[in-house]
Amino acid sequence: MAVIEFETMPTSWSSLASRVLRGESITRSEALAIVRASDDELLELLAAAFQIRRHFFGRKVKLNMIINAKSKMCPEDCAYCSQSAISKAPVAKYPLVSKEEILAGAREAERRKAGTYCIVISGRKPSDREIKRIAEAVEEIRATTSLKICCCLGLLSPEQARRLAQAGVHRYNHNLNTSRDRYGDICTTHTYGDRVQTLEHVKQAGMSPCSGVIFGMGESDEEAVDVAFALKELDADSIPCNFLNPIPGTPLEGLETLDPRRCLKLLCMMRFVNPSKEIRIAEGRERNLRSLQVLGLYPANSIFVGDYLTTPGQAPTEDWAMIEDLGFEIETCAL
Numbered sequence: 001m002a003v004i005e006f007e008t009m010p011t012s013w014s015s016l017a018s019r020v021l022r023g024e025s026i027t028r029s030e031a032l033a034i035v036r037a038s039d040d041e042l043l044e045l046l047a048a049a050f051q052i053r054r055h056f057f058g059r060k061v062k063l064n065m066i067i068n069a070k071s072k073m074c075p076e077d078c079a080y081c082s083q084s085a086i087s088k089a090p091v092a093k094y095p096l097v098s099k100e101e102i103l104a105g106a107r108e109a110e111r112r113k114a115g116t117y118c119i120v121i122s123g124r125k126p127s128d129r130e131i132k133r134i135a136e137a138v139e140e141i142r143a144t145t146s147l148k149i150c151c152c153l154g155l156l157s158p159e160q161a162r163r164l165a166q167a168g169v170h171r172y173n174h175n176l177n178t179s180r181d182r183y184g185d186i187c188t189t190h191t192y193g194d195r196v197q198t199l200e201h202v203k204q205a206g207m208s209p210c211s212g213v214i215f216g217m218g219e220s221d222e223e224a225v226d227v228a229f230a231l232k233e234l235d236a237d238s239i240p241c242n243f244l245n246p247i248p249g250t251p252l253e254g255l256e257t258l259d260p261r262r263c264l265k266l267l268c269m270m271r272f273v274n275p276s277k278e279i280r281i282a283e284g285r286e287r288n289l290r291s292l293q294v295l296g297l298y299p300a301n302s303i304f305v306g307d308y309l310t311t312p313g314q315a316p317t318e319d320w321a322m323i324e325d326l327g328f329e330i331e332t333c334a335l
Contacts, residue, residue, distance in 0.1 A: 013034075013045045020275050031225045034269040050298040053300070061301060062116065065112055065114040071083060071310070072093035076124055076187065089248060120153075123153075138167040150238075165206045171209075175195070176213060176230060182223050203235075229273060231270075236274075242283040264289070281304075
């Protein structure tokens with residue numbers, strides 16, 4: 001964990017946003033000040049984050065849809081995950097679905113007005129056979145739709161990354177999840193360095209790196225800032241911000257550390273640290289932001305639409321209405 005010796009309070013959050021828009025990077029102490037801002041400052045902070053979001057993304061919102069293409073088939077011990085080997089959560093268990101089911105998911109993504117279709121499988125890493133089936137499906141999706149394709153398949157070899165890129169995968173997701181110093185408390189069957197290495201393979205293959213965080217796993221304010229700057233250093237193009245859903249049957253069952261206002265401050269911090277990147281509100285949005293979900297779109301410019309991997313999301317019509325009520329616009333083509 002990086003040591004932050006003091007907090008630097010800007011003259012105003014708006015002035016800090018103006019500095020960012022002039023091309024300056026905020027300091028770690030300024031990022032920490034955002035996370036620790038008082039609730040009385042929240043509206044000003046959101047308005048300042050929106051200055052940055054509007055500059056880079058206007059009023060458009062990117063929609064992403066997930067298909068859980070292989071479920072509960074994982075030997076890892078990630079404490080947050082209902083599909084891990086140590087989870088007792090009652091979730092469906094099945095091997096990689098057929099090519100036809102992956103293609104049907106792409107058609108559903110279009111129906112939900114999603115611009116990005118995310119193919120996700122459980123497991124430590126994909127087999128070459130799984131890579132082949134997914135690559136074949138991706139090639140057909142690319143030929144028949146205008147969807148951006150993202151894959152999240154676990155640890156990758158350089159050869160597997162190149163095969164996915166050749167098939168037309170635009171983006172690959174592999175989250176850091178938490179800070180380097182805290183990683184061993186969350187998972188012991190692979191390392192933070194393993195995840196960084198896969199992201200390097202992704203970039204070398206020519207795919208866009210997508211990597212994010214799960215807030216609410218007991219991390220300190222400083223550790224939340226650490227992971228935001230680690231994602232900046234990795235130059236992740238898309239940053240999913242998950243908020244822990246403490247699923248019964250997982251080791252983090254019952255852990256409740258978040259409230260909607262803290263979630264909003266964390267999103268603002270991520271926008272200030274990574275101003276030009278896609279900031280996506282991901283798993284746990286409905287549970288943790290609750291009635292303040294709509295305010296999350298002032299710092300963030302992207303959400304998942306529909307269900308997550310093993311937990312339900314709200315209906316797509318509710319997401320569409322939320323975006324319309326805010327006066328924002330769905331970005332139907334993410335290419």
